[in-house]
Amino acid sequence: MGAELNRDSEPESSSDVKPDSSVDSALDRRFKMALALYAVLGTLVWFTLDATPVRVFGQPVSLRLVVLVVLAGFVLRTVIARKAEEYRRDGK
Numbered sequence: 817m818g819a820e821l822n823r824d825s826e827p828e829s830s831s832d833v834k835p836d837s838s839v840d841s842a843l844d845r846r847f848k849m850a851l852a853l854y855a856v857l858g859t860l861v862w863f864t865l866d867a868t869p870v871r872v873f874g875q876p877v878s879l880r881l882v883v884l885v886v887l888a889g890f891v892l893r894t895v896i897a898r899k900a901e902e903y904r905r906d907g908k
Contacts, residue, residue: 851891857887858884858887861883866879
């Protein structure tokens with residue numbers, strides 16, 4: 817049979833390994849792009865949805881506010897994940 821792939825082995829060529837600086841810059845670009853897209857989504861939500869009240873725990877709340885709070889949760893999750901990755905890289 818043919819040679820089997822071993823997923824635990826090291827990469828065979830040096831082109832498979834990226835320096836830490838290029839990985840960091842790629843992660844920074846992805847993080848900045850994610851925040852920019854969240855800002856665009858927030859702007860679209862603000863101008864697209866009206867302030868129609870919906871009941872949340874029996875209280876009327878703006879639908880726009882509900883969607884923005886959910887979006888803010890995603891932003892918070894993204895920021896925490898990025899900070900955790902920075903912390904892991906500094907701990908090496």
